[in-house]
Amino acid sequence: MAEPPQIAVVTGGARGIGAAIAGTVVRDGGRVLVADLDEEAGRALEGRLGSSARFLRADVTAEQDVRAVFAHAERELGPVDAVYANAGAVGVTGTLVETAVEDFRSTLDLLVGSVFVTFKHAVATMRDRGRGAMVATASVASLRGGLGPHAYTAAKHAVKGLVESVAVEVAPYGLTVNAVAPGGTVSSLSAGLIGTSPDDLRTAYEQLAARSSSGVPTTSEDVAEAAYFLSRARRVNGATLVVDGGDAVLGTAGRAYYS
Template sequence: MQHSPSVALVTGGARGIGAALAEQVVARGGQVVVADLDERAGLALVERLRGGARFVRCDVTDEGQVAAAVDTAAALGPVDAVFANAGVVGVTGRIEDTTLADFRRTTDLLLASVFLTVKHAVRVMRPRGRGAIVCTASVASVRGGLGPHAYTAAKHAVKGLVESVAVEVAPYGLRINAVAPGGTVSSLSAGLMGDVDDLATPYRRLAAASSSGVPTTAADVADAALFLADAARVNGACLVVDGGDDVLASKGRSYYG
């Protein structure tokens, strides 16, 4: 990475990949707005970052709150990068057991939130003619069997949205890309294994499942996202970050019971 965004916004920034992104932006001399519903974790992160970060409580399915988070970042200066990172695993289980309400709730959190974040990022970036957007997709964006049904559908759609928006915004000097993590040591995987604060368990399990014996970490994914934010001639891409384990081996299928 040649330089850091001077002002960035990270949704879902209080923990996991989002927190790693915020930490790296500040470490490179930038300012970051951390947008999340988890106020306790978000404020603790901001305190650790010692003045380089601000926290905004944000429900990423609410357009007014997303717009306000983007405007908070814009008030700090020109927004160079927006990371649409918020997400959950959502509803799991067999297709015939999945309710429409649960499906919609999951896709709102995983897809509608990205649409809203991208929409308002473009709103503030287009007049300046410069800016990078990076959306957190998933290996489930490129292959089935690596996540639950609603999650996989939404993450495929995130990849499609990135490719479509890239065509629109390229003439205006903007770029949008996706980073697609596989199994990652983060609060999300820790929560699936029982304790959102226990990163040792997902580290151990993912390391054992990895062909290299080394698991992908939140910092690894943040490195890739920051590369995409800085890569001036990369637009509309989806960069898989999984050590070759998930997409190549296609070993998922545990979500259907």
């Protein structure tokens, strides 16, 4: 039996992975509300996706904004049944000694606090309906250290743990919650770090391709397809799906064994 088209909320959806998720939902016949602080990019995405998409400017670290996002989605699009908690940024970088406590805390608020608040209102919205899916954007930095800055790594570990914990609570309601864990991904986030601007995807593609075990980098669309799969997988709950082209197992150590 075919799944009905989704009515989805995507946080941090104006660019990169979030925009790719929104596009995937619409491509499959669904409707989507994109929530983001970047109004210019959000409005542009809304225009590209057409009548099936809405944009709402929102700060997902503020509970009142997240509450408004769900109210707006239900009013404009209908009963929400898929939620993608994708908002994030690299956050504070630097050595432990150099990192200001307030910057560490604000990074955790954005990267894991926003996921908590989004999940909270997603569950409140969907649980009485007996079905619904939540997908968080985690990272390979959720799985081990050394793959990101301290605060980012701590927050992404927390996202993975929150997904597993929430899955236990929501399973009796017929809800699922999972996470995608991208490796180095061609997106506005990586382009801003690697290239000259968040729009410099070509440089990000070339540099990430050079670092990839397969010579092909992971794209935002690759991660979006994985996230969308998890939102449709009724019997997958509390899981974290790595999306890195196999780099974790195809890296230097793996190649050395077979050489």
